[in-house]
Amino acid sequence: MKIIKKAQSGSFESSDIIVLIEPVVEKSGRNIEIDSSVMLEFGDAIAKLILDKLDEYNITDIHLIVKDKGALEPTINARLETAIMRACDLQKGTL
Amino acid sequence: MLYIPGNNPAMLQQGGIYGADSILLDLEDAVALNQKDAARILVRNVLKSINFYNTEVCVRINHLDTPFGLEDLEEIAPLQPDAIRYPKTETVEELAKLIQIIEAIEDKHNLPHDKMTIHAMIETALGVQNVFEIAKFSKRVDAITIGGQDLTADMNIKSTKEGSGIDLARKMIVMAAKANKIDAIDTVFVDINDEDGLRIDTEYAKQIGFSGKAVINPRQIDIIHDVYMPTEEEIRKAYRIVLEFKKNKKEGIGAFAIDGKMIDAPIMTRATQVLELANIDFNSI
Numbered sequence: 001m002k003i004i005k006k007a008q009s010g011s012f013e014s015s016d017i018i019v020l021i022e023p024v025v026e027k028s029g030r031n032i033e034i035d036s037s038v039m040l041e042f043g044d045a046i047a048k049l050i051l052d053k054l055d056e057y058n059i060t061d062i063h064l065i066v067k068d069k070g071a072l073e074p075t076i077n078a079r080l081e082t083a084i085m086r087a088c089d090l091q092k093g094t095l
Numbered sequence: 096m097l098y099i100p101g102n103n104p105a106m107l108q109q110g111g112i113y114g115a116d117s118i119l120l121d122l123e124d125a126v127a128l129n130q131k132d133a134a135r136i137l138v139r140n141v142l143k144s145i146n147f148y149n150t151e152v153c154v155r156i157n158h159l160d161t162p163f164g165l166e167d168l169e170e171i172a173p174l175q176p177d178a179i180r181y182p183k184t185e186t187v188e189e190l191a192k193l194i195q196i197i198e199a200i201e202d203k204h205n206l207p208h209d210k211m212t213i214h215a216m217i218e219t220a221l222g223v224q225n226v227f228e229i230a231k232f233s234k235r236v237d238a239i240t241i242g243g244q245d246l247t248a249d250m251n252i253k254s255t256k257e258g259s260g261i262d263l264a265r266k267m268i269v270m271a272a273k274a275n276k277i278d279a280i281d282t283v284f285v286d287i288n289d290e291d292g293l294r295i296d297t298e299y300a301k302q303i304g305f306s307g308k309a310v311i312n313p314r315q316i317d318i319i320h321d322v323y324m325p326t327e328e329e330i331r332k333a334y335r336i337v338l339e340f341k342k343n344k345k346e347g348i349g350a351f352a353i354d355g356k357m358i359d360a361p362i363m364t365r366a367t368q369v370l371e372l373a374n375i376d377f378n379s380i
Binding site: 009010013014015016071072073074075077078079081082085086091092 | 103104105108132133136137139140141143144145166
């Protein structure tokens, strides 16, 4: 799947995570920046969720920034999916 | 029944710990128009993985006349929450359309048609006029709820704390629900700082027959439980009635007296309802 535009999801509220995505030049790879209030404890787990989600959508070229405020796994997955769908212009049932 | 905004992860993940009998994960009015996709995806993920313990889980979708309703159903119905709440139900025709879509989704996913129920929400004057037909239309409809704020807007009247403008509607909704042996759930009390007002409003809702009440803040739950919970005296009396009823039934006596007052079938029904509220098993007596 190809990232075609900038997109964002989530918020800076506690227990949420903000995900920012922007397109990059083809074959430039994945550039991922993670900032979390629980980086020491869960940084690796967050990185794995991100990589798994990008694999799921077969996204190889992306610039992705996340700022996590202690979100649980279902929230991280939901915000990643929302941002990806928006960035690929595939979101349904919204304005 | 506690309303939880569908795009609020903190409240969603804690939904089962507030002590509400039921939670309503809201994809409709509590979600901004440009966040409908985000809320739908979040609620879907939360339903898959968060344990709400014994709390009944209901999801309010957007109306099928909006650009969001169908997508809501396609994402949520396969996860079979306890109930789908349908906003602004006005006619049996739109209820028929909703059920047809739900059952098509259930067939696609090999799911039964009798697990997830529907709460029809009445929020317009037309809905109030048609509420009896709506309540009896399908076995899947197991509760009728009233949306007081939207109803006052539809009727072009002022929203007041005592809700005098929607009093007839509340009573019609209760009557339609009772006539069809389903639950009636009252509207929210919006002033979260007015605890006395909430108590008075809840006492009135109970008095006219509502089975429960919706809340917008966890702080309101205890007051509603307090009003609906029978007193110790009521529980003792109900227990005694059921005990005597069972004894007399063995001897073939239908009506009997306790403390000089005749006990018959309607009083017995009321006594079992009191015990039910107090979580006392009828069969254990």
